[in-house]
Amino acid sequence: MPEFIKLPEGDALREVLQGFQMRVRFPQCAGAIDGSHIPIIAPEENHVDYFNCKGWHSVLLQGVVDHQFCFTNIYTGWPGSVHDARVLRNSCVFAMAERGELFPPRQGKINGVQVPIMLLGDPAYPMRSRRVKGYTDTGNLTEQQRYFNERHSKARVTVECAFGRLKGRWRCLGKRLDVDISTVPTIISACCTVHNVCEKHGEAYEGPAQAILQDNRIAEGGAQDAAEPTRVREALTEFFLHPTLIHIRNFI
Structure with missing residues (x-):
């Protein structure tokens, strides 16, 4: 697993950044x-903890995915009743990001705002x-904010597609795993690893039309967004609406 599932560095990181930039024109997305x-x-034991909001028992898989539907980091084993944000806070991705070690400190600038290399997440995070996540739609979004959400969604959908391809390839992940709970994380990790092998070698994929199990999430309440990430999102919002008029430099 460490050979095929790892966060990109060096040339691999530049390839991912360029991949998101070329496919969906989202700069600094890793x-x-x-x-x-x-x-x-x-x-x-503790079966109630595994009963999720959809009405069935599950284990959570948190995944970070690149532009080619490959997993660059996974974290699994938490009971299905646990919120995504709590899983994130206990993961190495969160710890590394808080220490400033997730990606190199190289930043681009959009109209003077420092824009770091980032991951894109949904409102649960x-x-x-x-x-960076999209703007919360309260019915009063501006045109710029709606357009940002569209661009953000196009880039973030790669992780949903990766989950769909994963479950389409390994059907055991789309139905109930009938094994001891202690073995579940190992099976999930093995499937993610071989999924990456298939993707990297161009293995043909023929999956069901609806391989993704849709998860309805309600974002946890919390503190207001810090000024720095808000400025980053606002700078990207302006860039997406007027890309030819915005000064942008120093991107990898």
Whole structure:
């Protein structure tokens, strides 16, 4: 697993940044992060903890995905009742980001605002300068904010597609895993590893039309967004609406 699932560095990081820039024109994006429920047979002990908001038992898989639907980081084993944000806070990705070690400190500038290399997440996750989410739609979004959300969604959908391809390839992850709960994380990790092998070698993929289990999430309440990540998102918002008029430099 360490050979095939690892956060990009050096030339690999530049390739991912360029990949998101070319495919969806989202600068400084090093990946998308999300969580997915893996169905399991109710364990004998603490089975209530594994009962998720959809009405079935599951284990959570948190994944970071690059522009080619490959996992660059996974974290799994938490019971299905746990919120995505709590799983994130206990993961190495969160710890590394808080220490400033997730990606190199190289930053681009948009109209004077420092824009770091970042991951894109959905509303379930807290806002950080290196983890940017879309604007909350309260019915009063501006044209610029709606357009930012569209661009953000196009880039972030890569992780949803990766989960769909993962479950389409390994059907055991789309139905209830009938194994001891202690073995579940190993099976999930093995499937993610071989998924990357398949993707990197161009293995043909033929999956079901609806391989992704849709997860309805309610974002946890928390503190207001810090000024720095808010400025980063606002700078990107302006850039997406007027890319030819915005001064942008120093991107990898």
